[in-house]
Amino acid sequence: MTAELQSTTNIEVGHLIGSVERFRNEGYRLVQIGCTKTGELYEVNYSFEKDYHFENLRITVHGETEIPSISGMFWGAFIYENEMHDLFGIPVRGMNIDFKGTLFRTAVKYPFSQPPVTITKGEKP
């Protein structure tokens, strides 16, 4: 099978806006923003593509770290940023559309957050 070349660059939260701006100026499109738990921390992947060239930016943050929104540069980012907040509980500052935790109406608040959410049988969430 043909494997797609993929690169991931780790950056600091403080460099996020500048790095995303570079992708915006070079004509990349935002493919997705996704979050992964790694122990006590969260990895947030920002994926971009241009002419089938796929690149990722990765920041690693604590759950309480406030992340700046990139919706000023990629207007559609609000959908991923609200998702990141609603499922993982990571605060995002300056979203163009902030649903304030109501985009995903889950029974359990922040179901993917750290420490893991556990519900015993019969218990109401």
Next chain:
Amino acid sequence: MSRQIIVPFGPQHPVLPEPIHLDLVLEDERVIDAIPSIGYIHRGFEKLVEKREFDQYTYIAERTCGICSFVHGATYCQGIEQIMKIDVPERAQFLRVIWSEFSRLHSHLLWLGLFADAFGFENLFMGAWKTRERVLDFMEETTGGRVIQGACKVGGVRRDISNERLDAMVKDLDTLDREMKELTTVFLQDDSIRHRLRNVGTISRDDAYHLGAVGPTARGSGVAIDMRKTGYGAYHRLNLHVVTDSCGDCYSRCAVRAKELFTSTDLIRQAARKIPDGPIDVKVTGAPDGEYFMRAEQPRGELVHYLKGNGTKFLVRSRIRTPTLTNIPPLVRMLQGCELADVPVIVLSIDPCISCTER
């Protein structure tokens, strides 16, 4: 300035098979803004990855969607195979292409029917769904399932299609093409349909690209993005013509899907001609240790399965970015400035799959 009012659209609405809500900000009959809201049926599939072994999770991934279930299963398996560096037999890769393209035919015909129903052309709706039955019959005959196929697994596929059956299938495609030609002629040439869809819900090429539109929603605005061009599976062995249209309105998105029906039958014919003999799976040992963003072209557009394993049977993360999720911001842009009466047709024109979105 007229007084602004907010009209709720959905979550239950005749054109919506699944729940999505839009708060429409109106000035008289004109939509000034639309604020989307989802999450009514969120199922937490991604969370299940912590409870199911990576090979069992194939069944969960497939159930993300009831229309393009095969593509979800295949994309998940291909992601795992990339992490584990599994060399999948060529015959299995061609079979995946054949079933993926039948899924696309099934999805597009279903959508064309729903779209016809949305603009009040019930005969056309019934015609589209009648043709779709031929596709579902083939899926059922070759995999055992009409909706959930269960034919894909990590390392290959579970079922083979005999060469004789493939030859018969290619002959059947001629009949299918003929029926689809009759259908699409009406969609593309009927004056009342053109009048209903032209210049409705227009989004420019730049907006579609920068707002993250994918699939026919992007291609209808002239953005030639198609993940099959990355050559995953057996697609690098086939000639693919990416269908685009330039107007960016509901008619363009309809035209792209109508024309893509014939691209799919062409790909199936090519795959049936080129498929080699040989095994359909390999034995898989070990567990995934690493990460991969597997991208594939689902009927609605680019699908991303991000998978991360730590060497155990349980993945650390499965993140599924579905095309409808990323097509919501472009939808909001399409709705800004439209007439209230056009909202149902515009919403349906992105082919929203809330089942996928609420994975």
